[in-house]
Amino acid sequence: MRKILTAAFVVLAAQLAAVGAWSQPQGEVVISRANIAPIVIAAPGFSGAGPHGTELAEIIRNNLGRSGLFSPVDPLRYIDKDVQFSTYPAFPNWKLVGSQYLVTGQVSRGASGLLTVDFRLWDVNAAQEVKGVGAHFEAAEESWRRIGHQISDKIYAQLTGEAGYFDTRIAFVSESGPKTAKRRVLTLMDQDGYNPQFLGGPDATAQIFTPRFSSSGQEVVYMALRDSGSQLYLFNLETSRTETLGRYEGMALGPRFSPDGSKVAFSVARRGNADIFVANVRAGGAPTQLTSDPNIDASPSFSPDGRQIVFNSDRAGSPQLYIMGADGAGARRLSSGSGRYTTPVWSPDPTDQWIAFTKQTGATFHIGIMRPDGSDERLLTESYLDEGPSWAPNGRLLIFSRESPGSGPRLWTVDLTGRIIQPAAYSGPGSDPGWSPMLK
Amino acid sequence: MRFDCHALVRISLIAVTAASLAACGSTKTPPPTVVIPPAKAEEAPPPIQPQGRGPVTQQQQPPLQQPTGRGPAVQPPPGVGPGSIQDFVLNVGERVYFDYNEYSIRTDARPILDAQATWLARYPAVNVRIEGNADERGTQEYNFALGERRANAVRDYLVSKGVAATRISVVSYGKERPIDARSNEEAWQRNRNGHTAIVSGTR
Numbered sequence: 001m002r003k004i005l006t007a008a009f010v011v012l013a014a015q016l017a018a019v020g021a022w023s024q025p026q027g028e029v030v031i032s033r034a035n036i037a038p039i040v041i042a043a044p045g046f047s048g049a050g051p052h053g054t055e056l057a058e059i060i061r062n063n064l065g066r067s068g069l070f071s072p073v074d075p076l077r078y079i080d081k082d083v084q085f086s087t088y089p090a091f092p093n094w095k096l097v098g099s100q101y102l103v104t105g106q107v108s109r110g111a112s113g114l115l116t117v118d119f120r121l122w123d124v125n126a127a128q129e130v131k132g133v134g135a136h137f138e139a140a141e142e143s144w145r146r147i148g149h150q151i152s153d154k155i156y157a158q159l160t161g162e163a164g165y166f167d168t169r170i171a172f173v174s175e176s177g178p179k180t181a182k183r184r185v186l187t188l189m190d191q192d193g194y195n196p197q198f199l200g201g202p203d204a205t206a207q208i209f210t211p212r213f214s215s216s217g218q219e220v221v222y223m224a225l226r227d228s229g230s231q232l233y234l235f236n237l238e239t240s241r242t243e244t245l246g247r248y249e250g251m252a253l254g255p256r257f258s259p260d261g262s263k264v265a266f267s268v269a270r271r272g273n274a275d276i277f278v279a280n281v282r283a284g285g286a287p288t289q290l291t292s293d294p295n296i297d298a299s300p301s302f303s304p305d306g307r308q309i310v311f312n313s314d315r316a317g318s319p320q321l322y323i324m325g326a327d328g329a330g331a332r333r334l335s336s337g338s339g340r341y342t343t344p345v346w347s348p349d350p351t352d353q354w355i356a357f358t359k360q361t362g363a364t365f366h367i368g369i370m371r372p373d374g375s376d377e378r379l380l381t382e383s384y385l386d387e388g389p390s391w392a393p394n395g396r397l398l399i400f401s402r403e404s405p406g407s408g409p410r411l412w413t414v415d416l417t418g419r420i421i422q423p424a425a426y427s428g429p430g431s432d433p434g435w436s437p438m439l440k
Numbered sequence: 441m442r443f444d445c446h447a448l449v450r451i452s453l454i455a456v457t458a459a460s461l462a463a464c465g466s467t468k469t470p471p472p473t474v475v476i477p478p479a480k481a482e483e484a485p486p487p488i489q490p491q492g493r494g495p496v497t498q499q500q501q502p503p504l505q506q507p508t509g510r511g512p513a514v515q516p517p518p519g520v521g522p523g524s525i526q527d528f529v530l531n532v533g534e535r536v537y538f539d540y541n542e543y544s545i546r547t548d549a550r551p552i553l554d555a556q557a558t559w560l561a562r563y564p565a566v567n568v569r570i571e572g573n574a575d576e577r578g579t580q581e582y583n584f585a586l587g588e589r590r591a592n593a594v595r596d597y598l599v600s601k602g603v604a605a606t607r608i609s610v611v612s613y614g615k616e617r618p619i620d621a622r623s624n625e626e627a628w629q630r631n632r633n634g635h636t637a638i639v640s641g642t643r
């Protein structure tokens with residue numbers, strides 16, 4: 001198990017809850033089974049003549065706070081309100097407000113017009129800089145928020161021992177209209193809910209489903225539904241070009257990229273039978289059929305090494321999880337509990353392998369995880385309707401959609417311990433989230 | 441209030457913008473933080489190649505009329521001509537229902553499908569699309585596959601009663617097009633259905 005989780009800490013649920021409430025104006029935060037003391041950190045506004053100094057510090061506090069592993073000190077409690085990057089911090093003043101770590105930074109505009117940002121991380125108790133973390137950034141001004149995310153990632157990685165996930169985007173479906181006449185629009189946003197882009201889709205009649213990123217982060221594959229049926233599309237984020245991924249007799253569903261981005265696995269339902277196929281993205285040609293039993297085989301997801309595919313099938317009666325080779329050979333059942341298992345998705349972290357899924361038990365839905373050998377099943381959430389988990393690139397966090405009776409779905413996140421559950425930082429109706437890899 | 445809102449949407453589905461849909465939805469849910477602009481259409485590219493990859497085609501769907509009536513009416517209202525969509529909906533029945541997670545044709549669905557087959561024999565120019573639907577108590581992709589099974593069960597039944605397979609197309613809307621927006625057992629029962637939609641050939 002991972003470093004931060006194995007350490008024995010005291011229960012500080014109240015502190016965790018305060019973090020969540022502070023970062024979520026809706027006050028809808030549910031944090032359960034909290035038993036990790038978050039790292040207390042202060043990040044005063046960056047000094048310097050450049051713009052966005054206050055907001056950069058705010059991005060860092062928000063990111064770290066929302067992770068649940070940090071507790072940012074409320075800036076109103078700071079003794080030093082105006083912290084200069086060039087001077088040595090007054091450590092006793094930061095110790096007095098309970099901070100274990102301190103982030104300082106400065107922003108300036110370089111001669112080339114680029115935004116220049118420097119930051120340092122300080123260990124308050126040791127009264128010295130944490131070496132090897134602080135960095136210098138130069139970026140076009142419109143990318144300034146990404147600098148805040150990259151600084152957050154460096155601090156998170158240094159202090160938790162795990163890779164960060166803040167410099168990422170989420171593809172999802174914005175929903176509007178009543179349940180009986182929904183409009184579903186392809187949408188991209190930063191993981192913290194900023195910069196939403198509404199991309200529509202191939203045309204105005206298409207309702208968008210299951211957008212998922214390629215491992216390069218440059219392409220999104222999704223399904224579009226029209227009155228006449230479904231079709232799969234590839235959207236290139238750099239060129240804004242949309243391409244079809246062939247047309248199939250029947251309903252093409254649930255596309256996902258292989259880890260190297262060369263293939264897309266999906267299922268096709270026709271004549272009352274759904275099977276799994278793999279299409280070659282670059283070379284084209286007829287897709288390869290991987291399953292051929294007369295049952296519903298759907299929702300394929302590749303292992304991080306690309307050699308295996310997890311999927312769900314009702315060949316044994318109710319939908320259960322199965323793993324097969326990427327060539328379709330050697331399918332074996334994975335899930336063994338009672339209940340209905342669907343939407344499996346393999347963690348991108350090859351060093352700590354999990355498969356996340358949706359599980360329905362009676363009237364309740366769960367997001368859960370299990371090992372690729374079917375062991376160690378854990379249910380992380382429970383609600384009227386939770387579905388469709390997608391992993392953050394560090395394999396520590398899942399985003400999924402949650403629906404309450406009579407209301408539209410919202411995006412939520414849960415960490416893989418199940419302790420930190422909260423609405424995603426986007427308050428509009430949304431479903432079908434797909435987390436990007438780390439941005440390049 | 442809610443019902444009015446839905447009816448309005450149904451009537452104006454074709455031309456209505458996403459923004460006004462969002463406004464309509466906001467009568468029962470908190471307003472979203474962001475207003476979704478209307479989807480932008482791509483440039484019209486050359487036609488698509490079957491079974492191959494290519495540029496995006498712009499598909500113009502004919503407006504789909506979905507009357508809200510269920511089951512045979514005792515007395516057809518004036519103005520319902522024989523062979524019309526209204527005739528089919530009111531006097532035959534456009535929808536049959538399924539049990540939870542099932543796709544076998546229920547006993548109570550057979551008379552309706554028999555009547556559909558008879559009606560389609562009388563009006564041989566009519567083509568239909570069987571739309572399979574599922575309730576919200578399942579995940580999306582699985583429900584698309586389940587709806588497809590239901591639509592095919594209806595299709596197979598109609599074919600067994602003499603309707604030419606070439607007149608029937610099949611689609612699944614999964615849980616995406618409920619006819620009852622509520623979250624209770626009665627709504628789920630209504631939303632597990634096979635809908636026979638007339639797509640062409642009526643008078």
